[in-house]
Amino acid sequence: MSSFINCNHFVLHRFPIMAMRSTFNYRHFSLHISNASTQPQAQGIETPPRVGFLGLGIMGTPMAQNLIKAGVDLTVWNRTKSKCDPLINLGAKYKPSPEEVAASCDLTFAMLADPQSAVDVALGKHGAANGIGPGKGYVDVSTVDVDTSKLINGQIKSTGALFLEAPVSGSKKPAEDGQLIFLTAGDKNLYDTVAPFLDIMGKSRFYLGDVGNGAAMKLVVNMIMGSMMASFSEGLLLSEKVGLDPKVLVEVISQGAISAPMYSMKGPSMIQSHYPTAFPLKHQQKDLRLALGLAESVSQPIPIAAAANELYKVAKSHGYSDEDFSAVIEALKSKFQHSENQ
Numbered sequence: 001m002s003s004f005i006n007c008n009h010f011v012l013h014r015f016p017i018m019a020m021r022s023t024f025n026y027r028h029f030s031l032h033i034s035n036a037s038t039q040p041q042a043q044g045i046e047t048p049p050r051v052g053f054l055g056l057g058i059m060g061t062p063m064a065q066n067l068i069k070a071g072v073d074l075t076v077w078n079r080t081k082s083k084c085d086p087l088i089n090l091g092a093k094y095k096p097s098p099e100e101v102a103a104s105c106d107l108t109f110a111m112l113a114d115p116q117s118a119v120d121v122a123l124g125k126h127g128a129a130n131g132i133g134p135g136k137g138y139v140d141v142s143t144v145d146v147d148t149s150k151l152i153n154g155q156i157k158s159t160g161a162l163f164l165e166a167p168v169s170g171s172k173k174p175a176e177d178g179q180l181i182f183l184t185a186g187d188k189n190l191y192d193t194v195a196p197f198l199d200i201m202g203k204s205r206f207y208l209g210d211v212g213n214g215a216a217m218k219l220v221v222n223m224i225m226g227s228m229m230a231s232f233s234e235g236l237l238l239s240e241k242v243g244l245d246p247k248v249l250v251e252v253i254s255q256g257a258i259s260a261p262m263y264s265m266k267g268p269s270m271i272q273s274h275y276p277t278a279f280p281l282k283h284q285q286k287d288l289r290l291a292l293g294l295a296e297s298v299s300q301p302i303p304i305a306a307a308a309n310e311l312y313k314v315a316k317s318h319g320y321s322d323e324d325f326s327a328v329i330e331a332l333k334s335k336f337q338h339s340e341n342q
């Protein structure tokens with residue numbers, strides 16, 4: 001049913017999602033969360049774990065839905081309460097603060113917009129850290145920078161709980177289909193404990209060692225993606241300007257060495273100036289900004305990503321923040337290039 005591939009110290013566990021869903025039974029799941037300062041809790045006792053989910057945006061909602069559909073005992077919270085309602089209708093419980101979610105659950109996942117919101121929800125006034133403690137775990141699946149992840153890790157660990165960072169590769173559709181890729185780092189014990197839940201929401205998971213490595217991996221991946229999308233945008237517009245059919249360009253690319261699913265998925269709608277949001281442009285620009293900080297921290301030049309970041313900033317300034325990141329092409333259209341040069 002599963003295969004284990006060892007790549008040096010990185011271990012990739014692959015489980016076909018359907019196989020996982022058919023074999024996962026939370027009623028027979030034993031919770032083993034321990035660290036140096038705590039004894040294993042409920043070890044050997046078949047306890048249905050209570051799972052919390054904080055942050056029900058584009059990604060958090062389908063991830064939480066998949067947990068509910070798999071039979072997980074789920075408690076949700078979101079800053080805008082109305083986004084909890086569809087999940088409550090599916091059977092989720094609700095608590096009015098991250099603190100109360102963490103206090104009432106064994107494991108708490110968080111899927112927040114950016115570093116500031118991740119810190120606020122984890123460490124703020126009624127944040128999860130106030131309700132968490134020994135025998136519990138906190139899994140932050142948001143895309144944040146290394147320092148933010150380490151800050152949250154330190155505060156969560158100081159309560160006696162365990163911490164795992166687990167940002168995801170894959171967008172809205174993979175989230176809906178339970179096909180995300182988890183880039184995890186932190187407490188290995190917690191990683192092992194949450195693996196069945198990651199396998200409900202995703203198709204693969206990487207354990208990358210110390211806290212910060214998951215955040216860094218995610219930022220490198222999204223740095224590449226942001227630059228690819230900017231370059232693709234230039235190609236689409238250039239092809240059109242020289243009298244080529246951009247639809248044919250998309251087809252040519254799809255058959256060659258630079259083929260990527262992203263181009264085939266986003267190209268046709270970009271040609272029609274249509275950007276249905278899967279990954280908001282503001283989040284792609286946030287990731288490029290954070291990747292630039294990461295590169296700065298080790299004096300690594302990333303001029304292509306720096307140039308791409310400027311384009312996303314232009315697109316944001318013209319109102320495309322909440323559209324899909326493929327709307328970066330708008331920043332290259334003459335109307336905006338002209339106004340930027342004035």
Ligand SMILES: NC(=O)C1=CN([C@@H]2O[C@H](COP(=O)(O)OP(=O)(O)OC[C@H]3O[C@@H](n4cnc5c(N)ncnc54)[C@H](OP(=O)(O)O)[C@@H]3O)[C@@H](O)[C@H]2O)C=CC1
Binds near residue numbers: 054279
């Ligand atoms: N969309 C995508 O394709 C992917 C996104 N990601 C990453 O996942 C994370 C979530 O992305 P996505 O779901 O698309 O984003 P959304 O913008 O759809 O959702 C953001 C979530 O964060 C909450 N939030 C924002 N600010 C605060 C705050 N100050 N306090 C409390 N909650 C807050 C929002 O609450 P509210 O509803 O009240 O606004 C919402 O639940 C981001 O880090 C993103 O970079 C990773 C992979 C793919």
Ligand SMILES: O=CCCC(=O)O
Binds near residue numbers: 143169222
């Ligand atoms: O962070 C967003 C990633 C989107 C994707 O991997 O398709």
